[in-house]
Each structure stands twice: as C-alpha cells, then as structure tokens.
Amino acid sequence: MMSLYVDTYSGRVPLSLPSPGGSTAPRTDLDLAEALTKVSPKAQAKARSTATDFEAMFLNSMFSEMTNGVKGEGPFGDTPGTGVWRSMLTEQYSKNFAKAGGVGISDEVFRTLILQQAKVTSQGAA
Numbered sequence: 001m002m003s004l005y006v007d008t009y010s011g012r013v014p015l016s017l018p019s020p021g022g023s024t025a026p027r028t029d030l031d032l033a034e035a036l037t038k039v040s041p042k043a044q045a046k047a048r049s050t051a052t053d054f055e056a057m058f059l060n061s062m063f064s065e066m067t068n069g070v071k072g073e074g075p076f077g078d079t080p081g082t083g084v085w086r087s088m089l090t091e092q093y094s095k096n097f098a099k100a101g102g103v104g105i106s107d108e109v110f111r112t113l114i115l116q117q118a119k120v121t122s123q124g125a126a
C-alpha cells in the first residue's frame with residue numbers, strides 16, 4: 001500500500017498515520033491535509049523546525065536523566081569536566097535523534113501547530 005504525501009517547504013509530511021492497534025491499515029489524516037492547504041510553506045517550515053526543537057529538548061532531558069548516575073572511567077567517569085562534557089554530548093545526541101525522526105513527538109507537535117494556525121487563518125478570513 002502506497003502512502004500519500006503532501007509536499008511542504010521542509011520536507012514531505014505523511015498523510016497516513018499508524019493506527020494504535022498496529023495491525024490495521026493506517027488512518028488518513030484529512031484534517032492535517034486540509035490544514036496544510038491553508039498554511040503557507042514558510043509557516044509550515046517554521047512549525048516543523050519548532051516541533052523538532054521541542055522534541056530535541058525533551059530527548060535531551062531524557063538522555064540527561066539516563067546518564068546522571070553513571071560513574072566509572074572514561075568519558076562517563078566521575079571527573080570535574082565530565083558534567084560539562086556529558087551535557088554537550090547529550091545535547092548533540094538529542095538533536096541528532098530528533099533530526100533523524102525522533103520518537104514521534106515532533107510529528108504530533110507539528111500536527112497541532114498546523115491545525116491551530118489553519119484555524120486562526122480561517123477565523124481571520126471569515
């Protein structure tokens with residue numbers, strides 16, 4: 001089965017989202033498809049960037065907590081410079097994870113932002 005896509009300035013946005021059951025066919029997100037027609041490509045790119053940045057911040061928080069109690073030798077050891085190095089490492093990990101697709105948070109944030117912007121655009125035109 002081929003997925004449908006809407007081209008946006010920042011990339012391709014799938015119109016099909018996986019269903020919670022996993023074994024059934026994905027549902028088509030017609031609300032998002034309609035909203036994307038009302039929002040400019042520039043605004044879509046900004047929303048995508050904002051959503052990815054939000055996911056990166058969330059992942060950074062999670063990675064920081066994961067490595068907080070790690071002791072030992074080497075890069076995750078317990079030396080005076082480890083805290084600074086570890087925070088920079090987790091920041092880069094989180095940015096790379098989010099940029100590569102993340103864990104799905106940015107897709108939902110993007111959808112919410114686009115739906116809100118489309119609603120504001122529709123109300124302004126009415």
